[in-house]
Amino acid sequence: MSLAIASQLSASGRPDFRRLIVQRRDEILAAWVKEQLKEARSESLPADELRAQGDEFLTLIADPADSDSILDANAEAWAPARAFLADLSRTRARQGFSPSETASFVFALKRPLFAMLRAEFADDAEQLGTEIWRATELLDQLGLLTMEEYQRGREEVIHRQQQEMLELSTPVVTLWDGVLALPMIGTLDSARTQIVMETLLQRIVETGASIAIIDITGVPTVDTMTAQHLLKTVTATRLMGAECIISGIRPQIAQTIVHLGVDLGDVTTKATLADAFRVALSRTGRMVTAATSAGDGA
Amino acid sequence: MSAERIPILRMGSYLLVTIQVDMYDQLAMMLQDDLAHAIGQEESRGLLIDISALEIVDSFIGRMIANTAAICRVLDAETVIVGMQPAVAITLVELGLSLSGVHTALDVGRGMALLERAAARHT
Numbered sequence: 001m002s003l004a005i006a007s008q009l010s011a012s013g014r015p016d017f018r019r020l021i022v023q024r025r026d027e028i029l030a031a032w033v034k035e036q037l038k039e040a041r042s043e044s045l046p047a048d049e050l051r052a053q054g055d056e057f058l059t060l061i062a063d064p065a066d067s068d069s070i071l072d073a074n075a076e077a078w079a080p081a082r083a084f085l086a087d088l089s090r091t092r093a094r095q096g097f098s099p100s101e102t103a104s105f106v107f108a109l110k111r112p113l114f115a116m117l118r119a120e121f122a123d124d125a126e127q128l129g130t131e132i133w134r135a136t137e138l139l140d141q142l143g144l145l146t147m148e149e150y151q152r153g154r155e156e157v158i159h160r161q162q163q164e165m166l167e168l169s170t171p172v173v174t175l176w177d178g179v180l181a182l183p184m185i186g187t188l189d190s191a192r193t194q195i196v197m198e199t200l201l202q203r204i205v206e207t208g209a210s211i212a213i214i215d216i217t218g219v220p221t222v223d224t225m226t227a228q229h230l231l232k233t234v235t236a237t238r239l240m241g242a243e244c245i246i247s248g249i250r251p252q253i254a255q256t257i258v259h260l261g262v263d264l265g266d267v268t269t270k271a272t273l274a275d276a277f278r279v280a281l282s283r284t285g286r287m288v289t290a291a292t293s294a295g296d297g298a
Numbered sequence: 299m300s301a302e303r304i305p306i307l308r309m310g311s312y313l314l315v316t317i318q319v320d321m322y323d324q325l326a327m328m329l330q331d332d333l334a335h336a337i338g339q340e341e342s343r344g345l346l347i348d349i350s351a352l353e354i355v356d357s358f359i360g361r362m363i364a365n366t367a368a369i370c371r372v373l374d375a376e377t378v379i380v381g382m383q384p385a386v387a388i389t390l391v392e393l394g395l396s397l398s399g400v401h402t403a404l405d406v407g408r409g410m411a412l413l414e415r416a417a418a419r420h421t
Binding site for chain 2: 197198201202204205208210232235236237238239240241242
């Protein structure tokens, strides 16, 4: 007798929409999966995977017994549910789902749940209103959490790609014994130039190269900042005891440099990498000549 | 202050200085004094400073290097700095010290060759 009362008390302490979830779980799950399939694009997740995810989420929703924190999705009791949603939205972000497709996982639960609540409280409008509000509040918080995690997942992807681009875009190649070349591609900002400068100087120490060619054919625009960065790199190279040649300056960039009033000083500049290479060879006391058999065509 | 001094080696008509310890201001000033005296006494044609072991510079040391080179030029000697570390080079550039009057080389061998070429031009 006393046991029955106790369980009744604890049951009444919980919001009723969660009691409904526990009691009519299979029904809700089926309706929820159907709802998601209706909204989703054709190539999205298969029904059984949605069912498995939904099943796990319903367990997590039904689980927290602490009645104080029940409506606050940030409470300690919801930590497993939050972790599950975080994992889910990151996975979906990686799989290329759109934000609304990801968020609809939680929001699609509303329709079947509310339909069920309406049936349950058909004769008590006030109770119905309260329950719907409570369920909405909780599900909205969880939905927003999904969005935040989705966003975070995307930001991680962007950050990783930026990192990869930084590494990819600063290769230092050895053109010849003692001649290094640094083909620069893309816009030069402070962070990139710093990395470029460090890699170049490091390679000069490693190889003992006496000439470095910076080729800016792939740099779309040059402003005062970029020119400043280039000059710094050239000066640092000279301080280490190597020479620097800048090549691949396109006509419009040459115009910009002059119009900006940037003084390239006594920096050696060449129009093409080939010209710069020729200068580098002659400064290291070498030259390229045609092989004798190539010219006579025999 | 400690009595330690950075040794100045004489190699023919050139002076060779290798900085193996952390430079503090007092040491740098003493070195500058000693160098000015040595060049005056020995009538050296050139000065080679190896800073490959120097890992940290500040604006004072940077200026001291530039000043030493300027003093040498007044005393008719060429200065070559060799073996500057990348981090040191970047720091000097960021400090706005481009050491424009100073020759630089990657290592001592190339530095000596550079000094000899400069001295040959001179005579």
